[in-house]
Amino acid sequence: MRAARKQKRxxxxxxxxxxxxxxxxxxxxxxxxxxxxxxxxxxxxxPMELGRFGPEAEAGAVDLRTGVPLGWLAKSxxxxxxxxxxxxxxxxxxxxxxxxxxxxxxxxIVAIEPQTRDYWPRLPKLAATxxxxxxRFAYLRRRGDALVLESPRAKALFRIGDQAVAAALxxxxxxxxxxxxxxxxGFPGDALIALLIDCDxxxxxxxxxxxxxxDEGDSDLILFDFHDLLFHARxxxxxxxxxxxxxxxxxxxxxxxxxxxxxxxxxxxxxAKFEAQPSPVAALFRERHSVREFDAQxxxxxxxxxxxxxxxxxxxxHWQSPIDEDGGGPVVDFTGRPxxxxxxxxxxxxxxxxxxxxxxxxxxxxxxxxxxxxxxxxAKDEPLQAxxxxxxxxxxxxxxxxxxxTIAARFGRTSWxxxxxxxxxxxxxxxxxxxxxxxxxxxxxxxxxAIGTHNIDLFEQMTRLAxxxxxxxxxxxxxRPAKPSEGRAG
Ligand SMILES: Cc1cc2nc3c(=O)[nH]c(=O)nc-3n(C[C@H](O)[C@H](O)[C@H](O)COP(=O)(O)O)c2cc1C
Numbered sequence: 001m002r003a004a005r006k007q008k009r010x011x012x013x014x015x016x017x018x019x020x021x022x023x024x025x026x027x028x029x030x031x032x033x034x035x036x037x038x039x040x041x042x043x044x045x046x047p048m049e050l051g052r053f054g055p056e057a058e059a060g061a062v063d064l065r066t067g068v069p070l071g072w073l074a075k076s077x078x079x080x081x082x083x084x085x086x087x088x089x090x091x092x093x094x095x096x097x098x099x100x101x102x103x104x105x106x107x108x109i110v111a112i113e114p115q116t117r118d119y120w121p122r123l124p125k126l127a128a129t130x131x132x133x134x135x136r137f138a139y140l141r142r143r144g145d146a147l148v149l150e151s152p153r154a155k156a157l158f159r160i161g162d163q164a165v166a167a168a169l170x171x172x173x174x175x176x177x178x179x180x181x182x183x184x185x186g187f188p189g190d191a192l193i194a195l196l197i198d199c200d201x202x203x204x205x206x207x208x209x210x211x212x213x214x215d216e217g218d219s220d221l222i223l224f225d226f227h228d229l230l231f232h233a234r235x236x237x238x239x240x241x242x243x244x245x246x247x248x249x250x251x252x253x254x255x256x257x258x259x260x261x262x263x264x265x266x267x268x269x270x271x272a273k274f275e276a277q278p279s280p281v282a283a284l285f286r287e288r289h290s291v292r293e294f295d296a297q298x299x300x301x302x303x304x305x306x307x308x309x310x311x312x313x314x315x316x317x318h319w320q321s322p323i324d325e326d327g328g329g330p331v332v333d334f335t336g337r338p339x340x341x342x343x344x345x346x347x348x349x350x351x352x353x354x355x356x357x358x359x360x361x362x363x364x365x366x367x368x369x370x371x372x373x374x375x376x377x378x379a380k381d382e383p384l385q386a387x388x389x390x391x392x393x394x395x396x397x398x399x400x401x402x403x404x405x406t407i408a409a410r411f412g413r414t415s416w417x418x419x420x421x422x423x424x425x426x427x428x429x430x431x432x433x434x435x436x437x438x439x440x441x442x443x444x445x446x447x448x449x450a451i452g453t454h455n456i457d458l459f460e461q462m463t464r465l466a467x468x469x470x471x472x473x474x475x476x477x478x479x480r481p482a483k484p485s486e487g488r489a490g
Contacts, residue, residue, distance in 0.1 A: 022067030152233030154199035171211035228423035238457030291447025294479035402479030447481030
């Protein structure tokens with residue numbers, strides 16, 4: 001990448017110059033150009049073939065260790081295009097981060113870690129008259145020995161290398177004009193401000209403000225508490241780059257807790273002497289178990305699916321009630337359904353990824369619990385396949401489920417009433433619904449398994465619903481069991 005090198009040599013480090021925005025490989029990745037012109041990436045020691053990119057990309061691969069300016073990548077020369085293609089592919093794989101730094105200086109002012117695969121730094125236009133404020137979802141914290149600025153709304157995390165930058169940014173807890181901010185010590189330059197606006201960590205306050213909470217988001221976002229949105233975005237796949245799932249992160253430092261709690265000291269009252277024949281319900285509880293393998297020769301039928309949904313999730317009644325016991329305040333619509341829900345809010349919606357069901361074409365459907373009907377959602381087959389495959393992976397199963405139910409929440413239905421506890425109430429509703437699914441499946445001789453992971457970004461792609469308006473909070477695999485399965489951890 002000769003052109004980039006030449007350009008870099010001309011630049012002299014000067015404190016008053018705005019910092020450069022550069023793309024570079026993240027620490028886990030190394031690149032190796034091979035004799036046949038192809039490039040091999042190595043991620044934590046695992047090789048990955050990237051393909052051929054041309055001779056200029058080969059040289060560019062070397063520069064990517066320290067960083068290639070984004071401005072240079074955007075130019076139209078052959079070298080620029082080849083290196084740009086390489087960087088774009090590396091970015092899609094999650095192998096690239098970005099740095100704001102001054103040419104010739106090693107220290108990062110800020111390093112930018114993408115949290116989603118589609119993140120690419122964008123610089124929205126700014127004016128000195130723009131009034132800026134810090135998002136109520138943004139937070140600064142220590143991670144290892146680094147200071148990081150992040151937000152559940154942001155598609156990137158900002159590692160702050162210069163504390164003066166953090167000090168300048170926190171002054172935006174109170175809205176300020178950009179023109180004034182530019183005068184402050186530690187002002188990081190317009191590029192960082194634009195990147196933070198693009199990531200919803202800063203936002204422009206409307207001239208006729210109705211209050212910062214209103215300026216920052218639509219009516220769905222307004223209803224979210226800070227900790228609830230953080231929990232939603234960080235406890236699912238799709239909007240962060242943290243390690244995820246059953247990785248046993250503490251195996252070397254702490255022994256596992258005992259499977260049953262050691263008894264409290266003191267005398268115990270023996271209940272075994274009261275044992276009776278289990279009731280039909282208790283028998284169903286004991287019969288219930290997780291099924292991860294399904295019978296490809298005899299898929300679940302549409303009639304069975306209808307019966308399953310009718311028994312577990314259908315709206316059974318409608319009623320209305322004022323929010324105040326004395327009849328004051330707005331009157332709210334309520335429904336009754338087979339499972340319990342905090343405050344009768346019933347925020348949960350069912351979306352069915354149908355892979356193999358007799359009489360129902362493969363596709364993605366919404367279950368209208370009121371009409372007791374399925375509506376097809378025009379999602380592409382690729383994300384549908386990805387969703388079914390992720391469930392197969394989560395269950396360590398030999399094939400995908402016949403039907404994968406995604407339990408999504410209309411968060412605002414619960415958070416309109418409850419503050420501080422809304423998201424936790426929604427997850428408790430999910431638990432109640434999962435057990436209802438298990439029992440109905442057992443009762444119908446179907447098989448099912450709760451799944452602890454789901455991808456909120458994938459669901460957003462398939463439904464075009466903002467991740468904070470309506471999004472996944474649980475999943476359940478369903479189908480006809482292949483054979484009696486054994487209990488296991490999952
Ligand atoms: C919230 C929740 C999440 C679960 N997630 C998974 C999962 O991701 N993969 C899996 O194979 N099983 C999963 N399971 C099923 C458990 O592994 C299973 O319930 C447990 O091993 C007990 O077995 P049993 O259901 O057959 O009695 C989950 C269960 C629950 C309640």
